[in-house]
Amino acid sequence: MDDILIKAENISKVYRLPAEVIRAVRDVDLEIRAGEFIAIMGPSGSGKTTLLDILGCLDRISSGKLGILGRDVSRLKESSLVGIRRGNMGFVFQDFLLIPTLTALENVELPLLFARLPSGRRKAIGLLQKVGLGHRMGHLPKQLSGGERQRVAIARALVTSPKILFADEPTGNLDTKSGDQVFHILKGLNQKDGLTIVLTTHNNKLGSQAGRLVYLKDGSVVPREESSLYA
Amino acid sequence: MTWLSVAFKNLARKKVRSLLTIGGVAIAVAVLVSLLGFDAGYQRALTGNIDKMGYQVLVTAKGCPYEAATLMLQGGGGLRYMDEAIYEKIVKDPRVEKITPQLVATAFDKERQGGQGGVVLYMGIDPSYLALKPWATFKTGGWFSGDEADEAIMGYEVAELEQRLPGDQIFIPNLNKVLKVVGIFNRTGTQDDGVIFLPLRTAQRIFGLPGKLTGIGIKLKDLGTLGDFEEDLYNEPGIQVISMAQVKGTIFNLIASARTMTNAVALIAVVIAVIGVINTILMSVFERTKEIGVMKAIGASRLDIFRIIWMETTLICLIGGIAGDMMAIAGTHAVEFILRRVLPYAPSGQLVFITLRLLGISFIGAVIMGLIAGIYPAFRASSMRPVEAIRLGD
Numbered sequence: 001m002d003d004i005l006i007k008a009e010n011i012s013k014v015y016r017l018p019a020e021v022i023r024a025v026r027d028v029d030l031e032i033r034a035g036e037f038i039a040i041m042g043p044s045g046s047g048k049t050t051l052l053d054i055l056g057c058l059d060r061i062s063s064g065k066l067g068i069l070g071r072d073v074s075r076l077k078e079s080s081l082v083g084i085r086r087g088n089m090g091f092v093f094q095d096f097l098l099i100p101t102l103t104a105l106e107n108v109e110l111p112l113l114f115a116r117l118p119s120g121r122r123k124a125i126g127l128l129q130k131v132g133l134g135h136r137m138g139h140l141p142k143q144l145s146g147g148e149r150q151r152v153a154i155a156r157a158l159v160t161s162p163k164i165l166f167a168d169e170p171t172g173n174l175d176t177k178s179g180d181q182v183f184h185i186l187k188g189l190n191q192k193d194g195l196t197i198v199l200t201t202h203n204n205k206l207g208s209q210a211g212r213l214v215y216l217k218d219g220s221v222v223p224r225e226e227s228s229l230y231a
Numbered sequence: 232m233t234w235l236s237v238a239f240k241n242l243a244r245k246k247v248r249s250l251l252t253i254g255g256v257a258i259a260v261a262v263l264v265s266l267l268g269f270d271a272g273y274q275r276a277l278t279g280n281i282d283k284m285g286y287q288v289l290v291t292a293k294g295c296p297y298e299a300a301t302l303m304l305q306g307g308g309g310l311r312y313m314d315e316a317i318y319e320k321i322v323k324d325p326r327v328e329k330i331t332p333q334l335v336a337t338a339f340d341k342e343r344q345g346g347q348g349g350v351v352l353y354m355g356i357d358p359s360y361l362a363l364k365p366w367a368t369f370k371t372g373g374w375f376s377g378d379e380a381d382e383a384i385m386g387y388e389v390a391e392l393e394q395r396l397p398g399d400q401i402f403i404p405n406l407n408k409v410l411k412v413v414g415i416f417n418r419t420g421t422q423d424d425g426v427i428f429l430p431l432r433t434a435q436r437i438f439g440l441p442g443k444l445t446g447i448g449i450k451l452k453d454l455g456t457l458g459d460f461e462e463d464l465y466n467e468p469g470i471q472v473i474s475m476a477q478v479k480g481t482i483f484n485l486i487a488s489a490r491t492m493t494n495a496v497a498l499i500a501v502v503i504a505v506i507g508v509i510n511t512i513l514m515s516v517f518e519r520t521k522e523i524g525v526m527k528a529i530g531a532s533r534l535d536i537f538r539i540i541w542m543e544t545t546l547i548c549l550i551g552g553i554a555g556d557m558m559a560i561a562g563t564h565a566v567e568f569i570l571r572r573v574l575p576y577a578p579s580g581q582l583v584f585i586t587l588r589l590l591g592i593s594f595i596g597a598v599i600m601g602l603i604a605g606i607y608p609a610f611r612a613s614s615m616r617p618v619e620a621i622r623l624g625d
Contacts, residue, residue, distance in 0.1 A: 082531070091529060101240040101244050
């Protein structure tokens, strides 16, 4: 039981809009163990990103119970959640979301500034070299290709040595070759370094290479056969 | 990487917008420094001018006290005259330590100011003038050869302007009178630098005012007796007594009214600059909603975001403050030039007096302005929830 990093019990997320109530995530039970590589799949609007945000402590649940590293975070405020994210979680987004005014190296260093770890430059350089961008460290995001930007984002996510890496459609905005490169890096991080990875993807080919697949339909976890009808 | 570099690079992203905002702050600071510098400089120059008159009391022909003040300070127009007999009476008063009679007269010289014409100020004096003004020393030459000599002593500036030396002649326009220059005073920093002095009797003769005076400067042995002294002269027909303290008070009261107005202008400039800064930073925050969300996702706390945005605002005001101080210093002469053209009366000396203290206060004020202006945008930015900022920031 000690290797359970995340334990979601019957969690739901409800958005109350003026005209309607949207149940983005419904009664999901999920356990994520250290070293797992989980792909969350499902059609558009199935709640993949919302579930990922909740598991990554970027969003709060409406009901249920969420445990992160043995701590119940269900009712924690943002000021407490940031402390859990910092150092334990890394994030990679579909559209990279690098800070455009900072160089590749500075983007990777930024989480260290927030974590009050000022002497991590060498580590940031090492990570950029690891993702094959040792020669592009001084470049601004706009001077990099999509694949390169995503690799910088991966380095940024790893610089604080997180226990879990969350990736939301990491290959969604990339061409096949760049997408394969990024997926290869993520897979290597899981297999060689034992990093726990949770990602969302539409790509069946990439999803099939994950250690475990979680299918969502209308916010609920469903068997693969049922989900694929909508994929 | 430092907090400062992150904030600075954010400002550098929209260079024109940041520069315009910095320019707004700089102008506000420059206006503030110039106005406060003018306030201090004007008072200082005026006090210096009045103190350097050498006497505490002036007896003049009865008339408007403001006109009398003008008379004292720059010779004024529409002069009134009193009989010299009053001088003979006051000089015997035991309360008087020093006394000097004066006859001020003017002549229009159409050659002055590059052909535009200008008023030349003449003052008839006797040796007692030097006793009241020990700082009136000679640069070259010396005192008149006689009480009725057709001679002149020139103030420093008028001698420079007319390029005269002892032995040269000067011509009084309209009166066809020629005087010989016998001396030139050193610079005193007062209106006397622009006056041509004649022996009192000569002035009375040339200007057709025998036995007349425009003023009597008096220094009392004890200033505490001023009230009684003034009371005693109150019944004398056709004269009035003005103390320098009164003149200072009158002019400073006038300045105080003007100061309220100038301070209001400065305040408006500062308020506009603050609104400009808030607007710029707020716009920048809205444009960066997604980035702020990402920063929060990768570990930035509310305080971290607050700090970055606050630092940006403070940087704008800090740079604006330095630029404003530099603008104020660089523009001192231009402001002084304009003020001298606009003001009805400007004392000699430095009109805009900018001190290091004033520059420091305005700089600190600009930084405080930045800190205040940054609170709301920084609060807005730091209050964003990461997931909403990331997802809704498109």
